[in-house]
Amino acid sequence: MLPLTPRRGDRAWVLLAGLLALLAWVGDARAEDGYALWLRYVPADPARVEDYRHRLGDVVAPNATPTQRAARDELRRGLTGLLGSAPRLHATLAGGRPLVLGTPDSSPWLAPFRREVEVLGEDGFILREGRIDGRAALVIAARRDIGVLYGTFHLLRLLQTGQPLAGLDIREAPKLRLRVLDHWDNLDRYVERGYAGESIWDWHKLPGWRDPRYTDYARANASIGINGAVLNNVNSNARVLTPMYLEKVEALADVFRPYGIRVYLSARFSAPKEIGGLDTADPLDPRVRAWWKAKADEIYKAIPDFGGFLVKANSEGQPGPQDYGRNHADGANMLAEALAPHGGVVMWRAFVYSHEQPDDRARQAYDEFVPLDGAFRDNVVVQVKNGAIDFQPREPFHPLFGAMPKTPLMMEFQITKEYLGFATHLAYLGPLYEETLRSDTFARGAGASVANVVDGSLEGHALSGMAGVANIGSDRNWSGSHFDQANWYAFGRMAWNPHASSRAIAEDWVRMTFSNDPRFVVPVVDMMMASREAVVDYMTPLGLHHLMGRGHHYGPMPWDAGAPRADWTPVYYHRADKAGIGFDRSSRGSNAVAQYAPPLAKRFDDPAQVPEEFLLWFHHLRWDYPTKSGRPLWDELVHRYDRGVDEVKKMRATWGDLSPYVDAERHAQVAAFLAIQQDEAQWWRDASIAYWQSLNGLPLPVGHSPPAHSLDYYESLEFPYAPGDGK
Template sequence: MRLIFCLLVAAASANLLADDGYRLWLRYDPIADTQLRNTYARQLGRLYVEEGTDTTSATLAVTLRELRNGLQGLLGSGMLTGTSEDGKPGLTLARVSDGEVGPEGYRLQQNAGGLRLSASDDAGFLYGTFHLLRLLQTGSSLDGLDNTEEPAKEIRILNHWDNLDGTVERGYAGFSIFDWHTLPEVIDQRYIDYARACASVGINGSVVTNVNANALIFRDDYLDKAAALADVFRPYGIKLYLTARFSAPMELGGLDTADPLDADVIAWWKEKADEIYKRIPDFGGFVVKANSEGQPGPNEYGRTHAQGANTLADALAPHGGIVMWRAFVYGSNPDDDRAAQAYDEFVPLDGQFRDNVLVQVKNGPIDFQPREPFSPLFGATPETPLLLELQITKEYLGQGTHLVGLAPLFAEVLDADTYRGGAGHTVASTVTGLAGVSNVGTDRNWTGHPFNQADWYAFGRLAWEPTLTPEAIYTEWAAMTWSHTAAVQDAVTEMLLASREICVNYMTPLGLAHLMATGHHYGPGPWVANLGRPEWNPAYYHRADSAGIGFDRTATGSNAVAQYAPEVRDRFADPATCPEDLLLWFHHLPWDYQMDSGNTLWTELCLKYQSGVEGTEWLAEKWAALEGEVDAERFTEVSQLLKVQQREAAWWRDASLAYFRSLNGLPLPEGVPEPAHDVEYYKGLRYPYAPGIAPQW
């Protein structure tokens, strides 16, 4: 009996081998269901290439390698090269016209017991292969399969806030994966695996330098280094982009001005673009942060954002490059509402940008908060293409230690109806592409918290197809990353779907925003009100006093709500119709304001904070129930991080309520415990070495 027991334990453990997370969702472990594995093997045992389909390109080479490695791992058997005489099932690659399948698209269909993968370009074969492997990893039936997919958005790009010294601004997973010191000679395997991971979810661009840019990247030796990265990315359908520092003509070129209308400046940018394209023929273009948070820009010379962007766009245009000009700007006028400033600056410029300029807009009007309304810029510039910028890294969401699934946040903004031009004009339908601020670093598992991988995955999947649901995306990710077991997949998906709202509740409930401590944005700091610029102060955003709380953005306040289409404006402007999860974003209300629940605003606010803390306890319990169902290495890592999240959620609740109660003097409702310390204790906490703060260049 003991021998039989040991054999059973060994068999069970074989499926739970230690896993450090490096393989992400591309694990390709053997499919546990023997019958299903054998069915797949029969359907995909041979590879056929239809006449006229060239497989000699670099992209087809990595595609076939991925296919063979994936099938070897999943099925335990290789793939034979078939010929027309075989007459046996297999996978047939067929190149077709772009009229049948569009750029980067593919068609997967059952074919005489096997499958046919059709594409009009190499990228389509690559993406189709990853789709096929995803079907196998998730245990999907191939019977009757006939699926044509083309990306909904042309631009699907990661923005790395990585500095040339290896630090990562707002990065919580180690240092930059790009080692500029050893490039171009040393090509780390991680560069290749990064490109594989991006391609597997449809990401087709990478900006490898920080938006707080360093002009040094345009020096000849650094361009050679960038070209080496571009060579790695190219077979995986990924274009390389760089951030451009607006003052580079002065800092690198020795000019005495960066005025975008100056002839020498224009010539410098043109020459620099020519130099880049000699090294990187498929270079994507520039991302620019200008006249924002100390970054230089055209306003210093009395020029507009359009004039600044157009000079760079003209330099790139002959080569097919684009400029992604960020709309993250805010002035220093204390009378201006920061939430209104991007709209005020960019809407008057609509129609003045070159055709190869895209304005890159954050999902909300402020700055990557746990919840914001969608930016009113979406749909408001019909003559100017926009990119939606989303943050995958967790600057304001617990940084690297909290489990917070961001697919619900991404979907929330993508699905938001702007009503620009009538009902049905969602944010997704108004943007040309998506840009995601990367959460990748040198941590062995890439993203710090193992669950943070899900946000990288979700961004790519939604950039490819914005109508996908968070539940569908997370179910895929769970199956590919954690287990073939339905119970594990269901639990992981449920945790991810609930976690964002849990985070909102213990950080910024009912539409509060930007309560994070300043600078590092780690932990709560709603009391901070002494900084030089008004909009740097958390107190600026909640405006709490003895009488009430919230930012009045209606006609009696800043009137920022007027920037939305009338249907949206009217809903947000009335507290009776404003969604309660945005109530204090748009309204300053008394503490005894009656909520839909029948509670006062103060009671509801306290209960939301408490609900967030209890939510972290639920996450920990849900995860604890999976012990023995997932590998011990990652199980322990997640368990430990969930303890950190529980502690910090309680800190958020206690510090926030202690501060607000110091203003209103109200008792806590039943079920909400007294803060562990008084407000002065929380005010005295200091974190000079909080992660994610990088040098400003």
């Protein structure tokens, strides 16, 4: 069940892999702990095995570089597990029908494919049947070794999901240049908003001990096309830029390099003062600029392929250029200037809000960044959260998308479920990502989707990207729960292609992670696709948002009004009173609607036209406002709360019936977590309804049960050690 990382040429590995494949033949009855993720490589359907063996044949592959060896090792591992026998690996053409992989430069037999792979760019590949030296062959060819590795993982995915190989003709290239995981990991191994144990980076033991888990992390990321990792928290510690820690970062970069993964660091803007001995971090001060240039030179001397810096500045108390009367472009361009000679990039986060009390926090990023459009250097990309508040269960897409045509914008999603039930609630985020990416910005008329903005195609930007706040930790199953692995997987697949289908991705993941049996696949995919909407219903229906507990963000606390600043409290966002509920962002309120393109602004401004899932995001309405169902707003809210709880009950029942198709260990944990989710969904529903009733004094609609406890009971609950809170 553990995908061991072999040493090149280790015969013992082949024997061990064969034994594992034999043991795997026991099938779904064997215990699994989730460590293998979606790279389990269990025996393929016997009806497919003979055809696979015929079409794959001997493997002809170069082994001169670490990435070439990684591709060979992955094929050996995968084919041994899937087909029950180790493939024969050759450096030259052998008899039979070969599987030939490489680049036109590394394999003489692939020279005829040079023009075909050149147009696919640095990371693209072809995977198709063809003829080589007069014989039928299956070809994985790419411009660079990393493309070959991506093609290898793609082939193994086809085998894992039981797809036919006859007539194979695939040309793939990523639509985004930067496909990055952001680890909110502190140097003491605490993970902010992490629900899967400690950080996987054991800084104390690095660089001397390079845990094999780091290689398996790199393999898993390469299998879904992720090509970058920001190793430390955006609330950064300047110490990571000191020589002692850069030596540790260098060790991780060495492990990741064969898998095409560059390391990045979150840079603390005040580092020149904190570790550099300067009395200022003013980005226009020549001493500060010289310090950052020298630091970049130092980093690239140790790590020639270092990716660059991620920066959180002038947000939530973090230092930044505004501390010196400068703007975001001044700060970003200073760092970009230092990185440019080395090919590095600056990912400058747009999650900003000022120390002053805002009229509407949703407006602030737009107000600060749109005037700077076109002011950033070519190697700066502005990283924008999917929504304007903060990774809520549902938000309208951020108005910055489509509003800065002269500046590359990079999507930032959250993979870790800070606001969606932590690790215990099943909430597949593929539909959330897809909903955002397919939203029409109307930046150039209808058809200008958010995906078109972030992939650079709308405005012709060469720099493009997507970042995901990682949900990975030291837990054996990586992400705290088995189904949370699907969110990591979906993020990688959609960073490769932001136009992809979240349902198709979910089906691949289910087949690779659990079973190809349609009696299992169909209900589980259906369950996953409904799960995020269920969470929205029992937590934040009809556009409500930011109703969670303060600090730890665990559980409901819509009554909270006691934070140091108003925009950290739920009451700031729901504005509920006896008359109504919702935040008025219409032209009659904060006018946040005006930050969207005119066709959208007009639609969002009208409660009769706004999509109902955003009704209370944009409008403060009477409790008796008639909704599209014909129910008054209060009745519709209660209906949706109950619908969410009922969906979790259905998910739990569905999973309970599927024990014959999955191993007992994983089935038991998922079942236990679904039971927790049902209890907590009921808690969210009951606590929220009890609070709203305390304001509106309205009875529950007929057929809906009252909360199990009084509002006083829910308000008395405390969770001082809930995981993932910031330090």
